[in-house]
Amino acid sequence: MDIPTGFLPMLAPRLSPPTSAARWRVTALGGGHGLSASLQALRSLDAELTAVVTVADDGGSSGTLRQEFGVLPPGDLRMALAALCDDTEWGRTWADVMQHRFTTLPDSPGTMDQHALGNLLIVALWEMMGDPVDGLRWAGSLLGARGTVLPMSLAPLTIHGNVLTQLDGGGLSTRRIVGQSALAIAAQAGTVSDVTLEPEDAAGTPQALAALEAADWNILGPGSWYTSVLPHLLLPDVRRALEDSPARTLVTMNLQTHTTETNGMDAAAHLDLLGRYAPGLVIDAVLADPSSVEDESRFRAAAERLGARVFFDRVSVRSGEPVHDQLRLAAAYRDVFETFETTGS
Template sequence: MAFATGPISIQGLTRGSEQRNPSVVALGGGHGLSSSLSALRRLTTDLTAVVTVADDGGSSGRLRGSFDVLPPGDLRMALAALCDDNDWGRTWRDVMQHRFASDVNQDEPLNGHAVGNLLILALWELLDNPVAGLRWAGALLGARGQVLPMSTVPLSINGEVLESDDNESLVRRRIVGQAKLARAGSGGLVTNVHLEPADAPACAEALESIELADWVILGPGSWYTSVLPHLLLPDMRQAIASTTAKKLLTMNLSVDTEETAGMDAAAHLEVLGRYAPGVTFDAIIADESKIHNRERFELAAQKLGARVFFSTVGVSDGRAVHDPLRLAAAYHEVFTAIGS
């Protein structure tokens, strides 16, 4: 497949004979969501990012603990990914992502904090409304789309890991928090992943966006801590299951991470089916070079109701990083093949 070298047109996307600017909702968090947003903003101007709010590490964890707010880090990264490719957009993207680091005083309280996290926190304190604060941040940046939290209350994502003890017997160890869970798979099999509070409300604006979307896209991202949480929150899971939108899952380029050690690509799909049996997908994008057992993967995709689209979507130097233009071309292929 040939890849464009500039912004990709969506002139061919139609519903019936009507040309469309598809309404797309992208779900996830962290670097994975940034990758999908960087691709999708080349395809549509009607774009909403719905972001996980369970991060408890780094700058986000410190601000969350000190001010009892949503962790701003993944929200900041989504806003930065929606910045335009002009001087204004690139400058504000870099400002939002800039982290303070003092060479003079290692104990400086600003060390490690991202400017964007502090800006978002200031807007939340001034407006006393997380959605309004993110809307104002997006307006300042000239973001191509809106960013919404998955929930308006901070969440904790917890789980258990099955591992061998000194007697080679399996023992179950409880893991509390996103930062620890993200590394837990290297010690054993991660199980019983859940959110607390279990009955937390989903963001009303996020639910409405999913209901009205043409496409809902989940992934790529850390499977247990960025992708799965959207299916663990009851209201969000129900919205995803019941929407009339087409649903697309984007696979990761690396499956053997600290979070998912020992799991192949098909096992990633099986995790979603196990935790959210009522959710199906219309399409899955995967890089065939990362799928070691194509037959097993396609069978797992079939159980989710999905058609698999194989595309080369990684950067050319071989790193496990999505290339925005290649990923945009893959999304465009799916949109055209399946339609809205």
């Protein structure tokens, strides 16, 4: 699709290339609130940013649009775009617009209830452009996003996983759960294992694979470990790109380890899970808030098995809530990057 002439004056400043090279090229992988947290931190650094976003969501507004239009689930992509908006009046306004959800009248059919406006905008651009990557580029230009947002695959993906639960009589039961939203619910009552993607041989988005290859740093996490972080290691193209990339790899730990998806798993078990699903991936650094690590020696041993150095830093908000502080996380990322520049290892 040709660029409408009338849009050029409005979008030209946002489509212009940066005037100078960024200090770091960073590719952040994930989805949902976790990826949003890392992007909000990274956008304040002197970095050229690319977000590679999981496309396995099948619930809520995203799930409805995916089912009715046969498109990629736009929700996590929308959140990444909103996170990359500048902290200006323009950026804050458009971030709020993208995140706005409609609330329909109680006596209405409710077909638009809780749809996010940003999801509808992204799907509209996809229909107009005929290309998900091009549509996201236009959305980013409109928002003035400080970076590029890409889907990990151009094929909508479905997560499968086993959930082991304890029966009332004391026995154990294993169920195979299909779908991200169903898996997140089932995980509340059991232990997740044997996670796979369908189609298992889906191709990675070429631009995303190129970004992983060209980066100085590739960052995994924070986020829902099984449904936002792990999918990038389950897709063969993305896993191989991470393994083969000359970039360093950093894992950002969650502030809470005992979530609905990872009940009973400590911080060390989170790292062991990455090693189990991607044994060929060398992790260079692991960043963790001290409050999230129950057993430091066990955690350091798990990081060492992955080849990683551990960096402890207070990255949560001062209130103590399990929420990343944008400035603290940005400073922690900068310290990790500079430490490797200084030491060379």
